[in-house]
Amino acid sequence: MARGEELYRLCSQCxxxxxxxxxxxxxxxxxxxxxxYVAAQLRKFKDGVRGKHPDDAAGLRMRPMALSLKDDADIxxxxxxxxxxxxxxxxxxxxxxxxxxxxxxxxxxxxxxxPDGAGNAEMKxxxxxxxxxxxxxxxxxxxxxxxxxxxxxxxxxALMLPWALSLADxxxxxxxxAYVQTLR
Amino acid sequence: MTGRYPxxxxxxxxxxxxxxxxxxxxxxxxxxLVEVVxxxxxxxxxxxxxxxxxxxxxxEKRQKRWITIPHALVFxxxxxxxxxxxxxxxxxxxxLPTPDATVRVISQQWAWTFVHPGPDGALDTADDITTxxxxxxxxxxxxxxxxxxxxxxxxxxxxAFRLKQDAVPxxxxxxxxxxxxxxxxxxxxxxxxxxxxxxxxAIVKVESAAQHARWMDEAGRSALAAAPRPRAR
Numbered sequence: 001m002a003r004g005e006e007l008y009r010l011c012s013q014c015x016x017x018x019x020x021x022x023x024x025x026x027x028x029x030x031x032x033x034x035x036x037y038v039a040a041q042l043r044k045f046k047d048g049v050r051g052k053h054p055d056d057a058a059g060l061r062m063r064p065m066a067l068s069l070k071d072d073a074d075i076x077x078x079x080x081x082x083x084x085x086x087x088x089x090x091x092x093x094x095x096x097x098x099x100x101x102x103x104x105x106x107x108x109x110x111x112x113x114x115p116d117g118a119g120n121a122e123m124k125x126x127x128x129x130x131x132x133x134x135x136x137x138x139x140x141x142x143x144x145x146x147x148x149x150x151x152x153x154x155x156x157x158a159l160m161l162p163w164a165l166s167l168a169d170x171x172x173x174x175x176x177x178a179y180v181q182t183l184r
Numbered sequence: 185m186t187g188r189y190p191x192x193x194x195x196x197x198x199x200x201x202x203x204x205x206x207x208x209x210x211x212x213x214x215x216x217l218v219e220v221v222x223x224x225x226x227x228x229x230x231x232x233x234x235x236x237x238x239x240x241x242x243x244e245k246r247q248k249r250w251i252t253i254p255h256a257l258v259f260x261x262x263x264x265x266x267x268x269x270x271x272x273x274x275x276x277x278x279x280l281p282t283p284d285a286t287v288r289v290i291s292q293q294w295a296w297t298f299v300h301p302g303p304d305g306a307l308d309t310a311d312d313i314t315t316x317x318x319x320x321x322x323x324x325x326x327x328x329x330x331x332x333x334x335x336x337x338x339x340x341x342x343x344a345f346r347l348k349q350d351a352v353p354x355x356x357x358x359x360x361x362x363x364x365x366x367x368x369x370x371x372x373x374x375x376x377x378x379x380x381x382x383x384x385x386a387i388v389k390v391e392s393a394a395q396h397a398r399w400m401d402e403a404g405r406s407a408l409a410a411a412p413r414p415r416a417r
Contacts, residue, residue: 013379054314057334060295064383 004081007074010065011082019085021132023093026058028135032087034119037126039079040156042066046075049151056147058138089184090132096171097133097178105176108163117183124156129184133177140164140173193369193390194345195362199272201346206268210261214254221250276347280360284325291331291338291351294380296371302404313403317386319371320403321363322396331357339375342388348374363390 011030016022019031030038044050045066051059069075109117112125119127128136142148143164149157167173192198242248286307288299298319302311307330313320321327331340333351341348345361371386391399 010379052316054290054297054316057292060297060316061293061380064294064380068383 003074004077004079004084007069007078008081010068011078014061018088019082020088021090021135023132023134026061026135026138028131029088029090030082030131031085032130033082033127034121035076035079035083036121037119037124038082039075040124042069042075042079043072044154047153049153050148050157053147053150055145056142059142059148087127087130089129092178092181093132093134094137094174094177097174097176097181099175099178099182101172102175102177102179105167105172106179108166109176109180112159117180128180133181136177136180137170137173140167140177141170191344191365191367191369192346193363193365193367194342194347195364196272196276197344197346197364199275203268203272207265210265214258214261218254277359280328280358281326281362283328283360285322286328286330287319287321288330288332289319289340289351290334291340291373291377292334293336293378294373294384296373296384296386298386300400300403303400311404313400315403317384319386319388320396320399321388321390322393323363323366323390324393326360326362328358328360331359336377337375338373338377341372341374342369343372344369344388350375363388366390366392366395 012019014022014025014027015030016027019029021027021029041050043066045059045063046069048063051061051063051066053059066075069078109128112120112123113128114120114125117128119125139148143157143160144167146161148154149161151157167176189201192201240247242251285301285305287301288307290297290299296317296319298315299307300313300315300320301307302309302313304311329340331349331351332355333353335353337353338351339348340351342361344365344367345363347359347361349357349359351357367390369388369390371388373381373384375381377384389399
């Protein structure tokens with residue numbers, strides 16, 4: 001854990017000392033996120049599978065940070081440390097979402113992310129309840145525009161594409177994220 | 185590769201190297217001459233029996249000439265350096281030769297995005313090829329670049345081209361280069377731009393006409409296979 005804590009100092013510049021995130025830097029809350037998910041995403045950033053699309057400004061910022069991790073042991077160490085941080089319950093930033101409408105839409109998401117939004121290791125689906133709604137909205141938009149998932153090597157992102165496409169517009173995304181907020 | 189400098193891979197790299205060598209030679213000459221004279225005087229006026237120390241005011245003409253003559257000669261050297269430097273500066277920074285193609289270079293924390301013209305040779309058309317951290321150029325062609333920044337001040341630095349140009353948010357800065365040697369060269373940010381500044385290297389691939397056409401064909405096909413992507417600005 002000491003190694004993970006040491007490596008996390010770099011991450012804390014954007015994600016915060018307790019992994020609380022920083023919207024101004026487009027750095028989401030990551031505290032308490034599953035270690036396997038954090039590690040998988042770090043590998044994707046490092047391998048250029050995620051965060052290498054020219055329109056993914058936040059991803060392009062994240063990629064060099066992942067490149068600074070020298071091997072899988074470092075990735076595992078920092079991922080374990082992130083997972084060990086007390087999970088946050090980020091406040092709602094998308095007031096126009098309608099949780100009632102979102103509840104219906106969320107039934108599709110629940111297949112992988114779970115009815116409680118806690119994630120599912122088998123499906124490689126992260127916890128949704130431990131991060132920010134603005135971040136989830138940006139990711140849904142990126143999935144839909146194929147800015148995230150542009151690489152053929154990102155199998156999980158490819159799985160997300162049809163679900164993102166099934167959300168008709170930004171309001172539908174906000175509705176489903178308003179419902180996710182109620183799961184915290 | 186001369187062994188003294190990185191590869192000179194642009195048409196003006198040799199001019200810049202020549203200018204630096206010229207300045208270095210002048211500075212070396214004057215540096216050595218000053219030291220020789222200085223130590224010569226120390227030796228000549230060293231302590232000797234029977235010689236009394238005296239205070240030299242430096243007002244006599246024969247004393248002042250040790251200052252005035254080198255001063256005039258250094259001034260002439262300065263003029264020569266200025267003339268040589270301005271000639272290179274005008275060629276590299278003030279002149280925009282007619283381009284064969286234009287590439288857009290977009291800097292951000294902490295990556296480089298390059299927009300290349302597709303087979304139609306023009307930017308902002310459907311066949312543009314956008315890459316991250318990899319610039320593809322054809323050897324012998326004159327390129328204009330349009331340098332932009334999405335966030336803070338960056339600096340486009342390609343040592344092999346002897347090119348360094350700041351990127352300023354809100355401005356599009358135009359310049360040019362003509363790669364003359366095939367190879368893969370480093371591209372880096374030369375302006376501290378945040379915590380990831382040291383982690384935003386990119387590469388420049390200078391290719392033969394056939395290699396470049398093959399890359400353009402392959403990259404164009406991948407772009408068609410991918411989803412429609414908005415313009416990277």
